[in-house]
Amino acid sequence: MAQSSLSGKLQGEIETKAPAGKLHDAICKAYLIAKVCPEKIKSVDLQKGHWGTVGSIITWNYLIEGKPEISKTVTEAIDYDNKTLTFKSIEGDILKYYKSFKHNMQAIPNGEGSLVRWTLEYEKLNDDIPDPNSMLDLVTSSCKDVGAYLTRA
Template structure:
């Protein structure tokens, strides 16, 4: 059994690719307002929002358990609309030696995009499961962001 893995998933959402990318590259601290049942808080630990090298800490509930993840923003690609995070501390590091999260938005029609999530990881041992439920968690967060934007739309136009 290999300890290295890569998983990908995507979901179409009714949020522009630019907006979705902006949320994860520059306004990560707003995700807790858009997906409050899953994300309790996103704190800035070092650096500044929207800059590579910035360290942020997520407080979230996954599989019914409160967890944390400290991540460094490794890269922001405004052309490809992608942001790369590397997990450096927290619950994920109890099972994975390395864990990279790449979130990318691809335009799809008027005001929609494909939210594409990629996990690249190295397990600490062969008994560690693949992070399938965490990938599903990210897809559900993407849908929460869509729901948030759809409910905010009539207010914004009024």
């Protein structure tokens, strides 16, 4: 990949028994995430707009490596047909380390369940900043918890 040493992409995948549409919907309307995994995601608050709509602004309170952090994101893109979603960070702790940060999610039908692919796109403020592996772990493990919750009912 041709990119500056400061720009990067990390990708992670999980499999879940939850149908792709149901999981995509739950992540788009993110309020369920804090209910399902309160040990990782402390709160998810809608600041502007409506859940599951482009342009909505959400504040996330979460733990990264046991440390509380906060992030404000704008829902940049949602495609209900292809089950994709993009959150872009506009304020918060993550922007102390990264000039830009996006979470891209795609839920791909896989039998009765789904394969969920998360891609983090970022630009570090300097070479000393590590890749956001702990953020990738947080989003994939939270997504796995949501998938398990959706199939329990």
